[in-house]
Amino acid sequence: MIVPSLALGGAIESRAAVSITCAEFSISISFSGFTGQNVTSASVSFVSGSLPSYSGSITKYKLRWVGTGTNSASVYTHTTFVDATVNGPHSFTSIATGKLNKDKTYQFFLDPYADTSTRANSACVGTSATQVNTSSTKLGLTQSGSTSVASGALLTTQPEVSIQNSADTTMTDDTTPVTVAISGGDGNGTLNGTTTSTPVSGVASFSDLAVNGTDGQSYTLTYTAGSLTQTSQNVSVSTGAATVIALVAGDNQRAAARSTVGTAPQVVVEDSGGNPVSGTLVSFSIDSGGGNVGSASVSTAADGTASTSWTLGRSGGTNTMTASATGLTGSPVSFTATGTFAVTYNKNRGTGSVLSESAAPTEVVMLSSGGNVSGPNGLILRGWNTSPFGTGTYYPPGGAILSMPARNLTLYAVWAGSITFNNRGGILGPSPRSEIPGYVTLPAGPSKVGHDFLGWATRPNGGGQVYAAQSNFYLGTVNVTLYAKWS
Numbered sequence: 001m002i003v004p005s006l007a008l009g010g011a012i013e014s015r016a017a018v019s020i021t022c023a024e025f026s027i028s029i030s031f032s033g034f035t036g037q038n039v040t041s042a043s044v045s046f047v048s049g050s051l052p053s054y055s056g057s058i059t060k061y062k063l064r065w066v067g068t069g070t071n072s073a074s075v076y077t078h079t080t081f082v083d084a085t086v087n088g089p090h091s092f093t094s095i096a097t098g099k100l101n102k103d104k105t106y107q108f109f110l111d112p113y114a115d116t117s118t119r120a121n122s123a124c125v126g127t128s129a130t131q132v133n134t135s136s137t138k139l140g141l142t143q144s145g146s147t148s149v150a151s152g153a154l155l156t157t158q159p160e161v162s163i164q165n166s167a168d169t170t171m172t173d174d175t176t177p178v179t180v181a182i183s184g185g186d187g188n189g190t191l192n193g194t195t196t197s198t199p200v201s202g203v204a205s206f207s208d209l210a211v212n213g214t215d216g217q218s219y220t221l222t223y224t225a226g227s228l229t230q231t232s233q234n235v236s237v238s239t240g241a242a243t244v245i246a247l248v249a250g251d252n253q254r255a256a257a258r259s260t261v262g263t264a265p266q267v268v269v270e271d272s273g274g275n276p277v278s279g280t281l282v283s284f285s286i287d288s289g290g291g292n293v294g295s296a297s298v299s300t301a302a303d304g305t306a307s308t309s310w311t312l313g314r315s316g317g318t319n320t321m322t323a324s325a326t327g328l329t330g331s332p333v334s335f336t337a338t339g340t341f342a343v344t345y346n347k348n349r350g351t352g353s354v355l356s357e358s359a360a361p362t363e364v365v366m367l368s369s370g371g372n373v374s375g376p377n378g379l380i381l382r383g384w385n386t387s388p389f390g391t392g393t394y395y396p397p398g399g400a401i402l403s404m405p406a407r408n409l410t411l412y413a414v415w416a417g418s419i420t421f422n423n424r425g426g427i428l429g430p431s432p433r434s435e436i437p438g439y440v441t442l443p444a445g446p447s448k449v450g451h452d453f454l455g456w457a458t459r460p461n462g463g464g465q466v467y468a469a470q471s472n473f474y475l476g477t478v479n480v481t482l483y484a485k486w487s
Helices: none
Strands: 027-035 038-046 060-067 075-077 090-093 105-113 138-143 148-150 160-164 178-183 190-192 203-205 210-212 218-225 228-238 244-249 253-256 266-270 281-288 297-299 305-307 317-324 333-346 357-359 380-385 409-416 418-422 438-441 453-457 472-475 480-486
Touching: 027 105, 138 218, 160 178, 160 218, 178 190, 210 228, 244 305, 244 317, 244 333, 297 305
Parallel strands: 138 228, 148 228, 253 333, 333 409, 418 480
Antiparallel strands: 027 038, 038 090, 060 075, 060 105, 138 160, 160 203, 178 218, 190 210, 218 228, 244 266, 266 305, 281 297, 281 317, 317 333, 333 357, 380 409, 438 472, 453 480
């Protein structure tokens, strides 16, 4: 393309008449040495097969550019002469400040010269360089990271990201930090390592990125520098090395001393992404309280779990055990169980039912009120006793054992007979009474005009054995009637 003389600085530039033939051609231009917004160097080469066609007298050229759009007033000719017949790259440095700017676009020309002072009246326009935008417009993956990784492991190939212009040229002076983030998949992917890198010569390198995620899921890594974004290929995650052990079930149980707890203690082993890891050896051991475990060493199953049975010690109270796996976070896992003893009720010739109780040593046990039991021959429940004969420790119905002993207890129902007083014509006599079996003090007798009270007799006519008022009478588990004896 032939371009006429250009107005430079408002004046018409005088050019010597040199006969040339100048055809359109293609050039490739790259830029470097950015200082703020200014470009301080450029490199130009002719695209293969497209050398400009000059007359034999043309041996040199200078590079000139004109700002376009909002930069249309900027016209600059570089001072360097370059051999016009040899392909590049040809370098142009020490560009005047503000004459080539990375946030604007330019049109580039080759001004032909026959020598260092004779310039042709024509210029050649680089057809592939007629709207060159030198600003940072995008990110490019100089090196993609690994496309598959075990959860928690470092990417075998770490990514490198370059800041580029629209011509795919790396902007070597752009130091905008590049940040990487993870998304997609099941939403549970996370990144370990340094996720922000400051570019060196326009390239940000990552060195310790690791992906945590769910086995079988594919996640996406996204790189961002300011307003620029580049999304990489997906990263598929598989199960990684075991990193953590955690409790699943079997803690805080209560069971009878010397018995096996109802829920077997169970743990799970996972990798950094929460995936279950099989084949990890877990050791179970008793810490306190005695007893034993069913299996001391168990390998985790396909679901990552391991469990064993647990039989409590004979002393009752607090029992503890642990599950441990070497090198895992959360190890050892602790389990606690409470060994208890039973309180059972013996109806002692009564009828009905009473549910048993259980408690650990020193705990308080609230006792039954006996509402569901009845005594023989209509006898009344007066309490519970550690002896079937009522000679042990006595507890009233609904009472409490304030400190459970370290053994099983059987409590026997205490049935009481009633004692009724027949005044045999007297007045102001005592009321019937019901007592726990044992000695009771007989009351004073009633009054009867013309008679003296002589005591309480076991027979209706005042016969049998006679007991004086205020004397002791043994009341067993029968109903008794005593009769006033008169003179």
